[in-house]
Amino acid sequence: MKKIFIGAIAAVVVAMIFSGCEPNRVNYSGPNYLMFSDTLYHYGVKESGEVFNIPVSATRAADYDRTLAVEIIDQESNAVEGKHYNLLSNTVTIKAGELATDVKVQGIYENIANTDSLGFALRLVIPDEDKWDLYGTEAKVVLQKVCPFDINNFAGNCVVTSTFFTSDNWTGTTTMRLITTDVAEDEENTIVLHDLYYDGYDIKLKFNTDDALEPLVEMDEQLLATTADAFLGNIHGNGDLMISQPTAYVSYYSTCEDFVLQYVTLNVYNDDGSIYGTVGTYVNILEWISEGEAEDLREQGY
Incomplete structure (x- = not known):
């Protein structure tokens, strides 16, 4: 499923490249889909507390801001929100004319043990017509504690x-x-x-x-x-x-x-x-x- 999405994006990129060499600009005109850019992410949680981004993509730009809700799928998660990580916002916005935004997450270093194997799952809450059934609306995030190297x-x-x-x-x-x-x-x-x-x-x-x-x-x-x-x-x-x-x-x-x-x-x-x-x-x-x-x-x- 991921390969299908990558292929579609690649086709858009190729069309954009060749449009610069032709009088008529070629734009993607297929369906509008909203999705996580990938289905699995692996992030290192450091004591410095960096915020990491989970990208969200659209296949078409819009002339208005699009705000999407993000929910945690508890039954597919063993990391606890508020203890092992914080979801900094339960909504994200793809601004007018843009194709991407990020869900921002911050791991809680001191609450993750050295040998913990933790992860959580997210779901985009979007209208049915914006869902790509072959790709889905969910992403899994694996958290790994990263101690400073000395x-x-x-x-x-x-x-x-x-x-x-x-x-x-x-x-x-x-x-x-x-x-x-x-x-x-x-x-x-x-x-x-x-x-x-x-x-x-x-x-x-x-x-x-x-x-x-x-x-x-x-x-x-x-x-x-x-x-x-x-x-x-x-x-x-x-x-x-x-x-x-x-x-x-x-x-x-x-x-x-x-x-x-x-x-x-x-x-x-x-x-x-x-x-x-x-x-x-x-x-x-x-x-x-x-x-x-x-x-x-x-x-x-x-």
Whole structure:
């Protein structure tokens, strides 16, 4: 249904472009429809309290202001209006000659828990003749709490659990490692993981902060250990065990809970750069903990 609407709008745009090259201006003359511009929106709620917009569109401009009512569909919502968010107005106006307006919403940061999965549904209250049956008059909004990013929250004591530690390729005896991390001095939003899998080897991990709703981590291929260190003294390929982040899976971080979930692939290469063999692809979970929690783990032998 969304594709149909996008196609109609695209046709209007194309007509407008070509009208500039022809003596007679071409205008959209189809039915008038009013609708949300999309059926699903995902918004990050920050402590700064930004207002976010839910666009409403019309297929035709009018020579008068059009005021539309907006209602919350309680049975399709688990976010509570007045507690988790505020609808700043239950009406919106598309001004004369215009094709769009916005429903304005403000999330309530302090009332949303770090792990909450909240959303609400809205409906435009409009005459039947202005409804596009194929597209509808409803939109769903997902609210996600976004805590401020501070690279220093990812420095200090870190617990590493990994599916590698339960695989046949792990020659260690523990299923968890306690490591330390530092902020890299020479690279923005990057930390150094000391002794990630094996003692004496550091790995750099970068946090991508471009989009608060897509908090991704990035990692270049790096030396994880020698194959001798990893495989009980055995030398394979050129002797280096390399770690990289596969693009087929999404690796991300949480600013609210101070953890990273990362997919990694371990490879060994030949001297000429060709692949000798792939050890496997694994999932790492990195969780930053307090000094007191770290001390308790050290006393347990980690």
